[in-house]
Amino acid sequence: MLSMKAVFAGYGGGNVLQSVDLECAEQTITCIVGPNGAGKSTVLRVISGLLRPSAGEITMDGEAIGDQAPDEILRRGITQVPQSHALFPAMSVHENVLMGGYLIRKNRTLLRERLDMVKDRVPLVASRAGDHAGNLSGGQRRMVEIARCLMLDPKLILLDEPSLGLDPRSLAGVADLIHALHQEGTTVLLVEQNVRLGLGLATHGVVMEGGKVRLTGTAAAVKDDPEIASLYLGGTKAPPLNSPPAGQGTETTSV
Amino acid sequence: MTQFLQAVVLGLLIGGVYALMASGLTLIFGVMRIINIAQGAFLILVAMITWWLWHETGIDPILASVITAPLMFGFGWVVHRLLISRVSGESSSMSILLTFGFAMVIEGVLDITAGNRFRSATPSYFDESFRIGSVSLPKAQVFGFLAAVLVLAALYYVLTRTWTGRAIRAATQNPSGAALVGVGAAGTAALAFALGSATTGVGGSILSVLYPFFPASHYDWISRLLGIVVLGGMGSLPGALIGAGILGLAETLTATYGSLSWSTLVFYVVIMVVLLIRPQGLFGARLREDAA
Numbered sequence: 001m002l003s004m005k006a007v008f009a010g011y012g013g014g015n016v017l018q019s020v021d022l023e024c025a026e027q028t029i030t031c032i033v034g035p036n037g038a039g040k041s042t043v044l045r046v047i048s049g050l051l052r053p054s055a056g057e058i059t060m061d062g063e064a065i066g067d068q069a070p071d072e073i074l075r076r077g078i079t080q081v082p083q084s085h086a087l088f089p090a091m092s093v094h095e096n097v098l099m100g101g102y103l104i105r106k107n108r109t110l111l112r113e114r115l116d117m118v119k120d121r122v123p124l125v126a127s128r129a130g131d132h133a134g135n136l137s138g139g140q141r142r143m144v145e146i147a148r149c150l151m152l153d154p155k156l157i158l159l160d161e162p163s164l165g166l167d168p169r170s171l172a173g174v175a176d177l178i179h180a181l182h183q184e185g186t187t188v189l190l191v192e193q194n195v196r197l198g199l200g201l202a203t204h205g206v207v208m209e210g211g212k213v214r215l216t217g218t219a220a221a222v223k224d225d226p227e228i229a230s231l232y233l234g235g236t237k238a239p240p241l242n243s244p245p246a247g248q249g250t251e252t253t254s255v
Numbered sequence: 256m257t258q259f260l261q262a263v264v265l266g267l268l269i270g271g272v273y274a275l276m277a278s279g280l281t282l283i284f285g286v287m288r289i290i291n292i293a294q295g296a297f298l299i300l301v302a303m304i305t306w307w308l309w310h311e312t313g314i315d316p317i318l319a320s321v322i323t324a325p326l327m328f329g330f331g332w333v334v335h336r337l338l339i340s341r342v343s344g345e346s347s348s349m350s351i352l353l354t355f356g357f358a359m360v361i362e363g364v365l366d367i368t369a370g371n372r373f374r375s376a377t378p379s380y381f382d383e384s385f386r387i388g389s390v391s392l393p394k395a396q397v398f399g400f401l402a403a404v405l406v407l408a409a410l411y412y413v414l415t416r417t418w419t420g421r422a423i424r425a426a427t428q429n430p431s432g433a434a435l436v437g438v439g440a441a442g443t444a445a446l447a448f449a450l451g452s453a454t455t456g457v458g459g460s461i462l463s464v465l466y467p468f469f470p471a472s473h474y475d476w477i478s479r480l481l482g483i484v485v486l487g488g489m490g491s492l493p494g495a496l497i498g499a500g501i502l503g504l505a506e507t508l509t510a511t512y513g514s515l516s517w518s519t520l521v522f523y524v525v526i527m528v529v530l531l532i533r534p535q536g537l538f539g540a541r542l543r544e545d546a547a
């Protein structure tokens with residue numbers, strides 16, 4: 001479904017992503033893990049169009065999307081929940097979620113339907129509808145952000161550390177939600193620091209470090225890989241891993 | 256007591272008009288982080304057009320805003336496309352230089368075409384007043400205030416009840432968050448600039464009746480508007496309303512109990528005191544640079 005090939009991207013001072021290859025097959029949950037600054041969020045930003053890649057190819061269902069603006073990428077069914085600060089603090093929770101349907105604003109019945117569906121899935125949206133998003137707790141904001149990204153009924157959801165700041169119950173709620181979305185056929189690409197949670201939920205795993213993909217495979221294989229521990233604990237001196245070339249990476253993830 | 260009441264009522268009437276004039280400036284800043292120094296020149300340009308319309312056709316100057324507001328909406332759109340959008344990614348000093356330059360161009364054009372002399376539109380009700388008890392309200396001031404309130408209400412409606420307005424507010428509060436729901440930065444900026452310019456279409460018409468003006472008056476006006484917006488908090492619409500009310504009251508109260516020449520000074524003292532306590536202004540949010 002989504003494919004990145006030899007993607008380079010940066011923020012002006014050199015490339016942060018150094019030739020990233022990534023595949024998300026339809027109806028999979030792929031979890032990217034890796035140390036701080038590895039470039040995980042940057043990968044999501046490049047896919048959602050917030051950041052333009054300086055080289056490489058990104059395709060969605062075979063069509064190149066690397067040079068598209070964020071709204072065009074939304075129209076192709078990809079929505080993103082960024083790592084932080086996605087909401088409009090001085091708008092109500094209701095309006096924030098409504099804004100998630102900005103692109104379908106002309107179709108009022110559809111908008112209404114989606115809003116009801118989202119309220120159903122994330123009860124907070126109904127119970128705190130009138131409150132300013134800026135007045136919610138961090139975890140509550142997270143739930144609203146996730147709710148908002150469902151308004152377009154996406155094919156592919158990009159979640160940047162969905163567990164950030166969630167209490168155990170909300171965490172279970174989010175995990176259930178991701179699981180349910182997956183069951184319904186949505187493809188998920190998430191970044192997670194909570195490796196056990198992330199890889200437990202995922203079907204596929206990707207380990208990133210220093211702007212490169214170091215390891216890909218099924219979630220179980222990645223979780224049990226002895227080298228993942230060294231990547232996290234070994235700092236910059238982590239031994240070089242069997243980073244697969246582009247073609248091979250594709251193969252492993254679509255098993 | 257009457258004197259006090261008179262000063263307060265008049266101050267609020269003036270404040271309403273100031274609020275309208277400042278609303279455009281703060282709206283534009285909110286979305287684009289651009290301080291449109293030419294906002295004062297837009298006002299004077301509209302005042303001149305209004306004066307001319309009134310002089311040639313006898314149309315009521317305040318009603319003439321039905322013509323000038325859409326005109327300025329279009330003007331703002333074009334100016335944004337041709338000029339402002341080119342500096343959108345640059346530092347704010349670039350946009351200040353650009354809009355300042357543009358203000359001087361407008362001033363120069365007005366100087367050449369209309370001449371460097373004071374003008375004022377004087378419709379029939381110009382020196383008449385309503386009387387409520389012992390308080391007298393100049394008719395022009397009342398009509399100007401009503402027009403301003405009407406436009407501000409319309410602006411409020413657009414911003415809170417329409418998708419265009421939601422998009423503008425979203426882009427104001429969190430640009431990258433707005434991008435993530437499909438609100439295009441360029442389109443929103445052009446709209447906000449056009450809307451902000453349209454408010455001068457009404458504000459300038461009111462100005463032409465209430466204040467004598469000449470091409471270089473825009474310096475005076477932009478400094479007043481900047482004062483209001485800084486006091487209220489850059490980019491905040493409620494802030495602009497409160498700031499404008501304070502300026503209006505400061506002017507009339509000082510003029511009543513002190514002297515007219517002190518009134519501006521008092522306002523700037525108020526600004527300084529407020530900024531010492533709240534650097535972001537009364538309603539300003541501290542800028543959040545980390546929105547990702």
Ligand SMILES: Nc1ncnc2c1ncn2[C@@H]1O[C@H](COP(=O)(O)OP(=O)(O)OP(=O)(O)O)[C@@H](O)[C@H]1O
Binds near residue numbers: 042
């Ligand atoms: N807006 C930005 N401007 C400049 N550099 C940035 C920006 N965002 C990220 N970077 C740089 O890009 C690199 C990768 O950042 P990224 O946010 O992708 O890391 P991450 O893997 O998501 O880390 P974390 O686990 O801490 O979220 C970092 O070195 C960071 O300094």
Ligand SMILES: [Mg+2]
Binds near residue numbers: 040041042083160
């Ligand atoms: Mg990150």
